[in-house]
Amino acid sequence: MNEPSKIVKTIASIIFPFITVYGLYIIVHGHLTPGGGFQGGAITASGIVLLLVAFGSAEIAKKIKESHLSILESIGALSFISLALLGLSATFFYNFLAGSNFIFGRIPPFGSNPGDMNTGGVLPLMNISVGLKVIAGLSAMVLALALFARLKRGRKGVRKK
Amino acid sequence: MIYNIPYMASAILVIVGLYAVLFKRNLIKIAIGITVLESGVNLFLITLGYRENAVAPIYTNLPEGTSIPEGMTLPVPQALTLTSIVIGVAVLALILSFAVKIYQHYGTLDSREVRRLRE
């Protein structure tokens, strides 16, 4: 397979930060506008997939290692469950940040207003954890499938029974 | 009548998906059939939440002067559909990686040849 041309590589490198910022915007504003953890994470992961398609899997596999993605994914999941367990003074998953003076603690006024960023309690933090996990998970998935395809129907890793 | 069209579309998608899973031989076509089946069920789930002339459920209360009893569409089916889509993505990823491994071992993707476990 020929190497992708210079135009594709340049345009992909220019577009990639915009996609990432857009995806992170959707993750963080999940408690106000449509969006949230999975949706924003999928958009950011598609930015990484764009880089994978533009530069080829050999190049990208040198920069992004699968073990780092695994650690990132575990951190995302662990922070989600820790936030749920921190509410255990009342119950599991209790929203202990809503109504308090800590970060994200305001309660929005009742009525048809869009609310503001400082509300939501424990929800934006959980959105960020889920977004991190989804980014790591989806990129690892596509990277693994791309590396599989390079094995070229070989008998590598196949054992007779 | 026009409000029944999404339900009919969902039924057609489910039937097409079941046909692909039951009667096609290529493993990738079976995976596509599973995805179409799940899309049909998701469409059915989210159509249940629709109410006529209603706003999206992102405010804490209706705009002033709205006189319809149910002024917002139901938010719960939206959450259920989102969860189901995420599960569908995970299942599809696993099915495709199994298909790649099977191609590595058997050299073919025809489900009649992939049959070492017999009887």
Add this chain to the structure above:
Amino acid sequence: MNMSYVLLHAPALLIAIPLFAAFLTPIIDRFSKRVRNIFVLAVLIIEEILMIIFAWDVFTNGIHVYTMGAPNPTSTVPLQSAVPVRIVLEVDGMSAFMGLISTTVSLAAGFYSIAFVRKETGQGKFYTLLLLMLVGMLGMEFTGDMFNLFVFFEILSIASAALVAYRSYYGDAVEGAFKYLIISSIAGSIVLFAIAILYGQYGVLNIAALAKAMKSTTLDMIALVLLISAFAMKCGSVPMHFWIPDSYTVAPASITAMLVVASQASLYALFRICFSLYGNTSYVATSGAILILFGLLSMFIGVTMAIPQKDIKRLMSYHAISQTGYMLLGVGAGLYLLGNPDFSTHGMAAMEGGIFHIFNHALYKGLLFLTAGAIFYKTKTRNLNEIRGLAHSMKFTTIFFLIGAFSIAGLPPFNGFASKLLIYESVYHVNPILSIIAMLVSILTLASFMKVFHSAFMGPPMKDVERGDVPKSMLFGMMVLTAGIILFSIIPGWVVGHIVHPAAQSLANQSAYIRAVMGD
């Protein structure tokens, strides 16, 4: 942190602790392998102890309810509304019973896997997925909400499918896992369709609230048919049993033991739908008859297809299908008699037999699969034509196999006999033919296991097999299950009275289930 606090929050803690540990395992795995093994075993032991204490409390004190995210665990219906608004976990006798089974078999499988997969690659992911399977099983058994049931059902099936394909350098392992995943995801879509039908009609997802609002329309009957077929597809009863031999054979042996318990979690979901959700409608007698029919077909077809098999694990998986038929027969007979005045004598005895058989089956079938794995570990083959004379060198494994084989055939004094006798006696009053077929299947089971014992363990020893038994951790895993079998064989009366009877009673008592969530 005293005992009453732990017991109050126990339904959520039992699900949260393995979930936390499952995602901590890859991080620990980067540092040291021994620490990871010890960590996983410690988590499984803590789960088992917590489950035993919690189950004892549920059996003596009644239903425990837990609302996730509320200011107080028992406030299911807030003041301003008429229906429950959050995800409610509801643990009654039957849920605690199934939870005991799941944690016990997971503990045995965890011990066994330490030595069994020592030489494979990717072990960190293996233990993560094992803990996620435990989370899925406990989630399905503790929940009181239909959509939560679907989510944990999918967690369980994805984790199990990935583990079935664990030894991916064999081609047929991946093939078996592919079939398993296709069947599971179709069953999941059918369950979601039925949940959507029920939600569209009544607007609630909580099982107790649905049961209170149920009006038995035609759409409810369609939802019942879809739910029964989807859960019967996942637990391996006969019209949809084709995936079981393929996937149970190729999985590593400890995972096969856990797959048995995973199928029983789907069986639990089937019973919960038929008894607690539709228990007050007029479909009860027909669904009981359908369950009895599935049970009969499974028993007979399972054991007749098991006899000519040459692969030892494939033979055992056909027997798993046949024993699932016993459970369906027992509880189906109880469901059939649910409205009758006959229920309190014969119906309750049939249900106790079926439910006791669930626990016994998990114990002895798990033990048999673990011994088959031990044979594979030593001789590297599963073909009965090539294995012989293993009793000379593998003494402990032979004893464990004999205990398992006598239990499954229903010989006294083992626990298989106790539960089968309850089923024979009570099902006789529904129709004598059912009892006769059940006894015939039991005789054929004994015949096929005698064939396996004779050809695998008797005879002159094989040439290129080293002397000595399998490593200690595998023996310890098998001993956990054997201890359970021997305990149940010595005191079956106490077990039925104190463990099985509360489970059967809470399954049949739909009004107490509704009252625990909705108040009066």
